[in-house]
Amino acid sequence: MVAAQNIGHADPADQRQWTLMWREDGGMMPSRAVPDSALLAADSWLLDDGRVRALDRHRRRFTAACAEATGDSPARIESFWSDAVVALPRTGRWFPRVELAGPEPARLFLRIRPAPPRTVNVTVCLTEEFDPRSYPRRKGPDLALLAHLRERAKTRGAQELMLTTPSGLVLEGTTANILWWEDDVLCLPPPELPLLAGVTSALIQDRAAELGIRTQARRCTAQALDGREVWLVNALHGIRPVTAWLGRPLRAGPALRAATWQTWLDGSSDPIMPANGVRP
Template identity: 45%
Template sequence: MTVWVWNSQESRFEEPSEDVGTWTLLAADSWFVEDSRVRAFERHQVRFAYAAGQVGVGARVTAEFWASVVEKIPKTGEWFPRVDVLEAAPGGSRMLAFRLRPAPPRTRELRVLLPPYSDPRSRPERKGPDIALLERLRKQAREEYDCDEVLLLSEDGYVIEGATTSLLWWDGDTLCAPDPALGPLPGVTSAVILDEARARSIPVEYHRVKPEVLIRHEVWLVNALHGTRQVKDYVDESG
């Protein structure tokens, strides 16, 4: 993985002068690239600009910034790039950064952990601040339960989304998504799928669902990297 920071005065990326691994991640967005092709890239751009605006650097997410991001991505191969807003120290300077990452292996199905705790995120409305926490949860799920993903639950036990995925499920011929009042992260891939369902006259509804009900349906967990994956199995951590 290679990381560059954005020099907004000169409109170019530079190698960081210090280890950005020690900086705080305030916002992020990532997408899948295959031979220069990206699904709904403009939606990722809008989502990141909005998140950057929440932390005071939205004005730096310019057309020049995005053009430079695109230039950094090789024209061939599979990639999973990420843009960040980083803070050098609490209350200190904030930087835009770009990470060029090879895409990890992609899968079509996944095994999911049902945790005994509610959503532990500190900033669930914004992608970025809780990435490290969620990766620790997923690592624990892999090592202890051979699971690929962890569901995130509201305090009253409704499923919000996955640690790195948006939730969709089928109730007969109706495609369902979580009640927006639960606060799921606005997912680009789920939005594309829901738009396509409406375009095909497939009914779309929003509901609150608990795990014991969800497991009786066909469930999709979706994101930009893997697209649509169907849940093949569940593990209940509470036993």
Template identity: 55%
Template sequence: MTQPALGEGLLTWTPGRGLAPAATAAAMTAVTTDGKLLVADSWLLREGRVRGYGRHRERFLRACADCVGPGPRRLVEFWQSVTAELPRTGEWFPRVELTAATRELRLRLRHAPPLGAEVRLWAAGQPDPRTVPRRKGPDLDALARLRGRATGAGAQEALLVTPTGVVLESATASVLWWEDDTLCLPPPGLSVLPGVTMALVQERAVRSGIRVDHRERTVAELDGREVWLVNALHGIRPVTGWTGESMTAGRATRAAHWRAWLDELWEPLPHS
């Protein structure tokens, strides 16, 4: 198994040859080409260990198949190449990609950004700008612009809402909240991305006998509640502040315990 040099870069995949550095310097150094992506998936990689790696694989392969991308055999071969090339030391936030124009499969190696244990939310619910809300990739540019607006408002994340104001998710994470002893999340019939970490949390709640319910709530109805943003990069981040509206963040009484549980799920990357 070959290992890449410990640096960021873009690797493109060719059947029979595997992954190799992108052909041009511009492609190698480009940070965002999100508007040209059909599918993307990413996860936190820490010292060669990942949470839910197989789930990310299945989500990416399924999304590529839905786009009539490369055939199943090529997708499996690509993923085997990705597994072999991922660094086994350091903290990374790699992303696998399927491009729109050429149906090219790529691996983008990125160092992990600083991780957060909590988050401040922009209380002004934003209309959902996504064109393909159930598939990660095509709308990353639009979501990045939305996060930029949230940052300008003094927050770190923005909530997406339906035309009637029902909470969907944030620009980069699933939204969960607690109502008494019930773990709540948006109904599956809404336009939400199938989050890997959200599924892990939901399954653990069910195994533990905790009631899980899908409920439609507006941003204002989250006032005073324990609200979490959940994704593969940061794990579970309780909302500790709101900006833009007069809202109170509920006490994060459960978050620390659940974060400790999530930290037990790190598993070594499989052998290719």
């Protein structure tokens, strides 16, 4: 068993990636990384000097995804999660990912990765292709496919690609949910569409409710976003306003609100428990 106190105090200058596999009878053990194509469920978040946003929401989403994928009991996932949190670094900037991977019997992993640099805005590619995911509501099984689509977008000069329905309704990016502003209303695609329930998107909606800002789920085509303030949001980058659209003659609207909301989001992280597993 790997000593948690050694893992949890990784040198922030040591920006290597490593993987741990969980065993019920042995805790977290060093392991080879599994390919993304083997993932049945996954979840990731930004960890900055031992602080993270809404870690409990990520836990609940991952637990539900594991139950859907294999019928894993919540108690088993909770045991894994507790050991994984103890193993997280407390210094440095990281983008860890918890994973359930097959084939049967499915195994649980913690992959500790250096966090990529944060970008403050995003260029989005629009294509005529519609959403090709097999499991749009569960993070994990489609990650390899989404990475391929994102690389294709990069060859066209974009950082993201917008997924749409066959009828042209916007869904989300390959790694981010979409939000947009219509006058003073914060809008998002309706939940009956094939969407991944985003943790960062939910935090923003909660904040809007606290501020008395109206939010509304609306079906929207890409063309209807012309000239509007549009955000792509996720755990790694936070809020990124769309500053250019590629593939369609759309204008990116001015990002009037994004900086203020990102400042709030940056201040909403909480410390995880110490590496000795004892909460302060």
